[in-house]
Amino acid sequence: MLDVKFVRENIELVRNMLKNRQCDLDLEPLLKLDETRRRILVDVEEKKHRRNIASDEISGLKKEKKDSSSLVEEMKGLGQEIKVLDQQLAEAEQQFRDFLLIIPNMPDNSVPVGRDEKDNREVRTWGKKPAFDFKLKPHWEIGEDLGILDFERGARITGARFTLYWGAGAALERALISFMLDIHTRRHGYTEVLPPFMVNSASMRGTGQLPKFKEELFKLDGWDYWLVPTAEVPVTNIHSGEILEESALPRCYTAYTPCFRSEAGSHGKDTRGLIRQHQFNKVELVKFSLPEASYDELEKLLNNAETILQELGIHYRVIVLCTGDMGFSASKTYDIEVWLPGQETYREISSCSNFEDFQARRANIRFRRKGRSRTDLVHTLNGSGLAVGRTLVAILENFQQEDGTVIVPEVLRPYMGNMKVIEKLQ
RNA sequence: GGAGAGAUGGCCGAGUCGGCUGAAGGCGCUCGCCUGCUAAGCGAGUGUAGGGUGUAAAGCUCUACCGAGGGUUCGAAUCCCUCUCUCUCCGCCA
Numbered sequence: 001m002l003d004v005k006f007v008r009e010n011i012e013l014v015r016n017m018l019k020n021r022q023c024d025l026d027l028e029p030l031l032k033l034d035e036t037r038r039r040i041l042v043d044v045e046e047k048k049h050r051r052n053i054a055s056d057e058i059s060g061l062k063k064e065k066k067d068s069s070s071l072v073e074e075m076k077g078l079g080q081e082i083k084v085l086d087q088q089l090a091e092a093e094q095q096f097r098d099f100l101l102i103i104p105n106m107p108d109n110s111v112p113v114g115r116d117e118k119d120n121r122e123v124r125t126w127g128k129k130p131a132f133d134f135k136l137k138p139h140w141e142i143g144e145d146l147g148i149l150d151f152e153r154g155a156r157i158t159g160a161r162f163t164l165y166w167g168a169g170a171a172l173e174r175a176l177i178s179f180m181l182d183i184h185t186r187r188h189g190y191t192e193v194l195p196p197f198m199v200n201s202a203s204m205r206g207t208g209q210l211p212k213f214k215e216e217l218f219k220l221d222g223w224d225y226w227l228v229p230t231a232e233v234p235v236t237n238i239h240s241g242e243i244l245e246e247s248a249l250p251r252c253y254t255a256y257t258p259c260f261r262s263e264a265g266s267h268g269k270d271t272r273g274l275i276r277q278h279q280f281n282k283v284e285l286v287k288f289s290l291p292e293a294s295y296d297e298l299e300k301l302l303n304n305a306e307t308i309l310q311e312l313g314i315h316y317r318v319i320v321l322c323t324g325d326m327g328f329s330a331s332k333t334y335d336i337e338v339w340l341p342g343q344e345t346y347r348e349i350s351s352c353s354n355f356e357d358f359q360a361r362r363a364n365i366r367f368r369r370k371g372r373s374r375t376d377l378v379h380t381l382n383g384s385g386l387a388v389g390r391t392l393v394a395i396l397e398n399f400q401q402e403d404g405t406v407i408v409p410e411v412l413r414p415y416m417g418n419m420k421v422i423e424k425l426q
Numbered sequence: 427g428g429a430g431a432g433a434u435g436g437c438c439g440a441g442u443c444g445g446c447u448g449a450a451g452g453c454g455c456u457c458g459c460c461u462g463c464u465a466a467g468c469g470a471g472u473g474u475a476g477g478g479u480g481u482a483a484a485g486c487u488c489u490a491c492c493g494a495g496g497g498u499u500c501g502a503a504u505c506c507c508u509c510u511c512u513c514u515c516c517g518c519c520a
Contacts, residue, residue, distance in 0.1 A: 038477075041477060041489085042477065045476090045478085045489045046478095046488080048488085049489070051501080055500055056445080058501075059446090059500095059501075060445095062445085073500085075501080079499085243474090
């Protein structure tokens with residue numbers, strides 16, 4: 001959510017931002033609502049002031065045993081007026097707030113202006129595309145041939161975009177989760193958290209999934225509970241409504257959660273394999289930062305995510321998203337795209353964003369500078385570190401061998417009972 | 427699921443028959459004094475949000491907030507209703 005005052009005073013900047021984001025939204029109603037709401041507010045506050053004074057007078061009169069009935073009568077009328085105005089105000093505030101909630105965040109100045117993913121810019125690459133002298137398979141073939149990925153039974157148990165993992169496949173997924181969490185906690189200094197996998201509407205609103213992206217979420221019937229689409233939601237909301245000490249920042253958390261996404265609007269896209277599932281595992285990195293430090297923290301967070309692929313020894317590239325491709329809540333986003341030789345393509349495996357104070361304002365996450373009385377909004381950041389299912393995909397495709405087996409990356413072997421090669425499950 | 431208790435400021439904790447209680451008292455914290463250092467002691471200060479005024483900061487001022495929402499009343503932290511959450515006991519369960 002943007003600051004109302006900022007919008008009021010920089011209306012042209014905001015209009016330009018909407019244009020750059022390819023977002024068609026007319027701001028006129030917002031300005032009108034703001035005006036209406038403030039007009040009513042001034043009126044009702046003045047009336048309440050009068051009522052407060054009169055109440056004191058009545059109290060005084062009663063103490064002196066004097067008659068107060070005419071004043072009481074008068075206040076009855078005023079009370080009615082206040083009641084009506086309060087209702088109007090509540091309505092105006094609600095509409096105003098609802099509108100503010102659907103305005104996307106301002107991109108940082110360093111973000112390239114562009115229409116869509118074609119205008120994203122490559123920042124750097126790491127490693128090289130591996131060379132093979134045999135015919136490569138996509139991961140779904142590798143997984144099915146080894147008997148470790150079972151798409152058919154996954155679909156039978158639940159439906160399309162659900163997968164059953166067997167044996168070394170299941171173990172590899174678990175190994176990756178442990179490995180990632182260990183690196184981030186032990187080497188990068190993050191605190192591990194294990195949050196609820198369902199959240200309420202307030203949390204979804206806090207991070208920006210609601211009200212605009214309802215159709216991408218799974219909701220529990222009869223409950224105000226939603227399945228988390230990413231750990232970002234529960235973990236960022238850890239501190240919602242809190243005022244943190246300046247000395248407590250930055251706070252760096254890492255969490256494993258499954259992620260549930262409806263993938264509405266993706267029909268027919270990535271239907272094969274593990275790339276696009278309704279349920280997948282992810283290790284997330286979340287930071288709460290001082291405003292002046294948040295872009296440094298973003299670079300660090302990105303590096304922390306990259307470390308995982310470097311340790312695994314898999315080629316990737318980093319891109320910065322342009323204004324037209326960036327998410328609703330983000331001010332700046334880097335994507336890490338991993339190389340998948342079986343499909344001869346790069347695929348997003350991590351998305352690292354700075355949200356500045358956009359989420360903090362929605363979720364009301366503040367801090368107090370030492371020696372100062374006023375509070376400020378923190379900056380929030382997060383990034384995948386990494387998407388586990390897609391990492392498993394990258395391992396299968398990058399470390400496949402001609403005989404159909406897959407080499408287990410060195411760093412994962414301690415987590416897999418020293419397994420060196422994944423062979424066909426008997 | 428059954429029975430009961432509770433929810434007040436950063437924390438603990440008062441709030442009488444509704445009326446200067448935004449809220450006593452204590453702790454903590456901040457600043458100052460004192461003191462070889464530390465501790466103790468002394469003094470002052472210490473909620474949040476929104477609005478008005480102000481070029482802005484400061485300041486001044488108003489309104490709201492004692493779990494959330496609604497009601498009664500001229501007036502509610504105090505009375506009534508609904509909901510949420512926490513705790514205790516029993517039952518059940520991983």
